[in-house]
Amino acid sequence: MRRLQVDPVTLDALREFGNIGAGHAATALSTLLGGRVKMSVTDARLCPFSEIVDVVGGGETIVAAVFIRIFGTISGNMFVLMSLPSADRLLERLLERLLPAPRKAQEYTELEQSAIAEVGNILSGAYVAAISDLCGISLNQSIPAVAIDMAAALLDIGLMMSGDEENQAILISTSLVHDGNNIDAYFFLLPDLDGTEVLLDILRGKIRHG
């Protein structure tokens, strides 16, 4: 199996990318949620496609997922995944009401799903902006699509559009703190075909040359 090169420069580049994205996201989410939002990057690495489901607790774990397609110099798919407890904490802040927990996938209302989609949109938009900042390339993103279901079932569309299953995704794990609440969100970027390598080359070059 062909593994992408993961050296200290690449890891630095990914962390830098994660931090810049988290910075953008914190600013946007502070406006949405009202009050200060602190975001920290808890993990920034490459993740083989086949192992993405393990990050969220296995293929059958029920998660909230936001799917966004990117177009431009690099095309690919982005997913923002949240556990249901994290999604509930987020919704309680956003909708300013207490929610009964735990709930089944089909018990999330349309309003709650749009709220999750909007936060996913902000997070992925922040990472798209980080790519533009770092690499000087502009990317467009589709409208967000949201679903709550088994992780493996939600992610298969991302795998099949990326061609080779031995390809790797860029994973940025973030922890968002607002008003004493911790909300964990996983951001995955799955470029089409050889996009991961192309993107890493650009990121590494930018970090090395300042």
Add this chain to the structure above:
Amino acid sequence: MVEEKEQIRIGIAEGAILATPGTLMTAGLGSCVGLVIYDDSRLLAGMVHIMLPESPHGRPSHPQKYADTGIAWLYETLMEHGASHAHLRAKYAGGSQMFQALQMEALRIGERNVRAVSMQLERLRIPVLGADVGGNVGRTVWFELPSRHYLIRTARGDERQM
């Protein structure tokens, strides 16, 4: 001696054959299809977890990933295990469209997977005795021998059998 029942878990774009009492299972089917072909005259069944309708070239490294090469692999492997063509039957599930909001052609892959599976089975003249497809829900599925029951559980907690 009591023979232990075999439990085979099939990952995405994989396939396996079961020729003893036991279970074939695959978890979290979204737009993918979990296809079982079995011989109703003996203890023999196989499952593939199909991701895409067509292979891009003749000999992919994972033939089970595509409806065309996956079904050919499953059919040939069952015949090598002594299946009789006249006794082959099929049951399958999956082919959902998980994200309803996006109308891109690429996201309608579930529907195309189901069409490709049904077409390949028709071409091989294998009767379909059960199909639980479409919708916008993930499915975890099992196929049991010797009962030949195909069981489906969704993220919403529904359970069905065919």
